[in-house]
Amino acid sequence: MPYGYLTSTVLLALGTLAALVSVPRRYPVVGTLGFVAGLVVNELPFLAMFWLAASTALAFVEGDIAGAGAWAAVGVAGLTAAGLVVVARQSLSAPGVVRAALAEAFGDVPADAVRAIPWASILLRPLWVHRRDVARTRNVPYGDAGRRNRLDVYRSRARSAAGPAPVVVYLHGGGYFSGSKSREGRLMLYRLAARGWVGVSATYRLRPRATFADHLADVERVLAWVREHIAEHGGDPDRVVLAGSSAGAHLASIAALTPRPATERRPLAAVCLYGYYGYYYGMGPAELPVSSPLGYAADVAPPVFVAHGDRDPLVPVEAARELVAHLRAASPNPVVYAELPGAQHAFDLYHSVRHEAVVDGVEAFVARVLASVTAGPAVSRRPG
CATH class of the missing domain: 3.40.50.1820 (Alpha/Beta hydrolase fold, catalytic domain)
Structure with a gap:
């Protein structure tokens, strides 16, 4: 299991989700974490896309994509990429x-x-x-x-x-x-x-x-x-x-x-x-x-x-x-x-x-x- 790739993908996925669906202030802890994560992705979606693409390509090149867990991470990356496209289009x-x-x-x-x-x-x-x-x-x-x-x-x-x-x-x-x-x-x-x-x-x-x-x-x-x-x-x-x-x-x-x-x-x-x-x-x-x-x-x-x-x-x-x-x-x-x-x-x-x-x-x-x-x-x- 490529844990480094999985971690970076999940973090980007959570940031993208926070950019697309903001958490109301009545949930202070989750709302604050979501705001910080969402702000970075929301304003820098193109850099997030580059990071996601580069980390995915590196995982394939190094042969880390083997097994159900690794392919699940690739699936999360695909969904995140689709979300980042939406975020980027909104910024544009x-x-x-x-x-x-x-x-x-x-x-x-x-x-x-x-x-x-x-x-x-x-x-x-x-x-x-x-x-x-x-x-x-x-x-x-x-x-x-x-x-x-x-x-x-x-x-x-x-x-x-x-x-x-x-x-x-x-x-x-x-x-x-x-x-x-x-x-x-x-x-x-x-x-x-x-x-x-x-x-x-x-x-x-x-x-x-x-x-x-x-x-x-x-x-x-x-x-x-x-x-x-x-x-x-x-x-x-x-x-x-x-x-x-x-x-x-x-x-x-x-x-x-x-x-x-x-x-x-x-x-x-x-x-x-x-x-x-x-x-x-x-x-x-x-x-x-x-x-x-x-x-x-x-x-x-x-x-x-x-x-x-x-x-x-x-x-x-x-x-x-x-x-x-x-x-x-x-x-x-x-x-x-x-x-x-x-x-x-x-x-x-x-x-x-x-x-x-x-x-x-x-x-x-x-x-x-x-x-x-x-x-x-x-x-x-x-x-x-």
Whole structure:
């Protein structure tokens, strides 16, 4: 019995099953294990296919496929391969979904708004997001809470003659009890920095020591730091886009909808990836500060880009749909909503077809917002 081949095949089979059938949160242990296994396969199905094919071929070459147990493992490999084809086809649908979402919101979108799939990066360096043309300044303090009040600044190494650059401020996920400024969202930050933006990725205080008011206060401190210091890094404090993943998307959406004094420039737009948009732990609609974007008026909302997987086991897709409906009911600005087939939580950890398509969409979205600001009038939603 080829136990090594059997073990690798079973692990790939379980990961593929988890990618196809997500386990609900009410089963915490199984759900967490399934989420981790499914996430890797879901975002890297082509590497999983290669591993499965290579291990099967090696087992045959070495003469290990002899006996009922070995052939059963081959049968499991065959079923896993069929499942991986389904997973891969779902990921390959992401560019079209993102392009259609942009077209629905803006009416007309350039054909190259979503680029050709960068297969070399996806297949050869799925974990590598760094770029030589982008400099990263780490651990800049913006408050007095130690390492939980630190931010990183991303900017192009090439000096621009075009004046101060637009700024994207990114907030990490982690359910408000974990997370890092160096985990999700880095592909987007590096890409936008290479295109002439200045990126800011910040940590913030976490529960149980911090309250929701503390989280919001840290976001406001980050924005205050941007207003006071981003010019030192080549950024424009009057052109700021808020972005975040999961809990960070929750914070970004609230900060984008929060009323501000007339002397303080509102964020140009918000980018929300697989976010939770309900009320904070144990809080309700009557408690202050209001802890859900659904509790804020949407009639002054900036343009918003929302992406969510329809198979997210941690934050069901209905959360994103509810936020989008809330915004579209009153906002005068475009709301881009890309519901990604087969996607689960934290799809922005790897170079993957799906993640690259979402970053393409974000890049096209913020470019459209900036063009509108440069032209003068506010961005308006496509009629109908």
